[in-house]
Amino acid sequence: MRRGRLMALTALTPEQRAYTLAKAAEARCVRGELLAELRSGTTSLAEVLARADEQEIVRKTRVSQLLRALPGLGPAKVAALMAMCGVAENRRVGGLGEQQCHRLLQAVARTPEQGDHRAAAADDLVSGARMMLAPLLAPLRRSG
Structure with missing residues (x-):
């Protein structure tokens, strides 16, 4: 898309709009549960990254969201960690390469709790x- 030009959005029927809103709400709920599991320590980053092959919600989650959910990592540390590992700040889990996943897991393992x-x-x-x-x-x- 060129800068300055707007694209026309498709008009949705009320049923389509309701379905889309319900699907988005469900995705937010599942993503919230995933992040809560990371925060509480009931699941690890490695386990979440391994789930990316089967779960679309994991693939669509931003890497920075996952990292910020880990105890002891705030926005500044997450930004530095991602830069060190060669991961763009807007990258989603589904867009990570094998080496990027490996570097992230190693860097998180070295980060103190x-x-x-x-x-x-x-x-x-x-x-x-x-x-x-x-x-x-x-x-x-x-x-x-």
Whole structure:
């Protein structure tokens, strides 16, 4: 479609409109259940991605929605994770390649759980401080 040109929408009969609205509501409900399973930890990202072959609703779900449903991943981390894995921000699960799925699963496996993020951040801070202080403390260690 060219920019600036509008396409005419097909007029729907009231029955077609009602059917379409009901189908959309059902899809939102099923997608909500899927995301709730991810949030609660009753299913893993790997299990959801494996379901993409059989379930259309999984194929049509945006990857960013799935990742944001995982504990400890907010919009910023999800955007960084997707960029690192070479996945476009508007990509749907059905459009993921095998390598992209593999990279996402590896990256999510390396991401600390929600409860562990403070401990991981503290460990990073301590190791960074040690690296910065090492040159300053080296002369003291040799003389002492």
